[in-house]
Amino acid sequence: MKHFFKLLLLLSSSLFAIENHPYIDGVAVIDVGVFKEKPKIFYKAKEAKVILKKNHYFAIIGIGLNEKAGKKHIVAVSKNKKKDFYFQVKSKSYKKEYIKLKTNKRVTLSKVDLERFHKEKAKAKKVLGSFNKTLSTDLDFKVPVSGRTSSPFGKRRYFNNKPKAPHSGIDIAAKRGTPIVAAQSGYVMIREEFFFNGNTIYLDHGEGIITLYCHMSDFAVNKGDFINKGDVIGYIGTTGRSTGPHLHFGVVLNANAVDPKIFIKDFL
16 A cells, blocks of 8 residues: 555644644654554664554654655565655755854864764764653653744854855844743753763653753753653753854654744744
8 A cells, every 4th residue: 555645633632733743854754554563663774653532543753864865665564565755856946144253263173173063963862862752752842941932943154264164043133131941841861062962951751852952051951851841951052063043943753853943833
């Protein structure tokens, strides 16, 4: 059974709707059918989040910013090779953003800083690629801080005229010291200062869903803590590669950064 999908799915008991959004930066919602027990679904060899709604199981697939539009993607159901499903990635254009920093310290890295960056990247990659089967949260997220969206998701960024990776989150400008809350319940997996992201927290919400909070002035939680949705985890700052006080808020689904607005119905 091979087909494409275009649907609106109500995912949680709170009737929060996640739209099938198979764009570069988005989420594909795939109806994999009826099973006696929850199936294991895989996308690019990574297990995907699966939810049950009205007797049907649905796979929730995050699509990376580096995917090519038009490509047909396979979603595989374990123990049943005849039940592969397909979706096609749609194109999306992004604006460019030119950011001027006072120095090139965080643009052209020294050997020492580059080594530090690679170590931090490896640590983050391990967490972002994890799949916690003991924890499962719904996909109705809370805005982590009130403020102005100073930079949307996906912008192609240039620091001091040098091209860098696309913006993999949303920047929310707010007054220094403003409390930041957890968008959803989860465990603190990372709580430390990163070279680019400054004071950073990664929360694991289970089944491949991670949220990250960067550039904070200070922390309000510790590594290993379980945090409830809406709890204060830190405060607005301008640490790391930053031009002013703000929060960089990111959502990662099956190791792919996706637009956080997809998960927040009342984003400011």
